[in-house]
Amino acid sequence: MNLWKLPNILLTPEVIFTIPGINxxxxxxxxxxxxxxxxxxxxxxxxxxxxxxxxxxxxxxxxWIVEILRGLVESVSGKENGRKFFPLVASFFFFILVSNLLDxxxxxxxxxxxxxxxxxxxxxxxxxxxxxxSNAILG
Numbered sequence: 001m002n003l004w005k006l007p008n009i010l011l012t013p014e015v016i017f018t019i020p021g022i023n024x025x026x027x028x029x030x031x032x033x034x035x036x037x038x039x040x041x042x043x044x045x046x047x048x049x050x051x052x053x054x055x056x057x058x059x060x061x062x063x064w065i066v067e068i069l070r071g072l073v074e075s076v077s078g079k080e081n082g083r084k085f086f087p088l089v090a091s092f093f094f095f096i097l098v099s100n101l102l103d104x105x106x107x108x109x110x111x112x113x114x115x116x117x118x119x120x121x122x123x124x125x126x127x128x129x130x131x132x133x134s135n136a137i138l139g
Contacts, residue, residue, distance in 0.1 A: 013028055
């Protein structure tokens with residue numbers, strides 16, 4: 001007797017689509033990475049495009065985050081080494097932060113294909129799956 005119907009979990013990313021001109025397979029992991037990079041580019045663009053002497057709004061928030069992280073890096077590795085390592089450490093920090101925050105948005109984990117033969121009748125409305133039908137998602 002099977003108490004839970006768990007989805008088939010794959011370790012390899014699933015190919016969502018292929019870019020036709022260069023025959024590049026785009027996986028669900030690569031797609032989420034592109035979304036994270038786009039979010040970072042937009043956040044830092046809007047945080048730095050106006051260089052006011054007295055920052056306000058988004059610029060103030062971004063400067064606050066960067067100063068806290070720079071202070072942390074300098075406290076660990078010293079002032080001179082902290083300035084050398086800060087761009088690398090900050091890049092990793094912000095990318096991992098945005099990628100993990102992207103994971104809490106509903107629907108991001110369920111990017112994948114559906115096994116239509118495993119769907120119970122009446123449990124799919126367009127691309128939305130209801131109830132036990134969510135067990136039919138592959139990746």
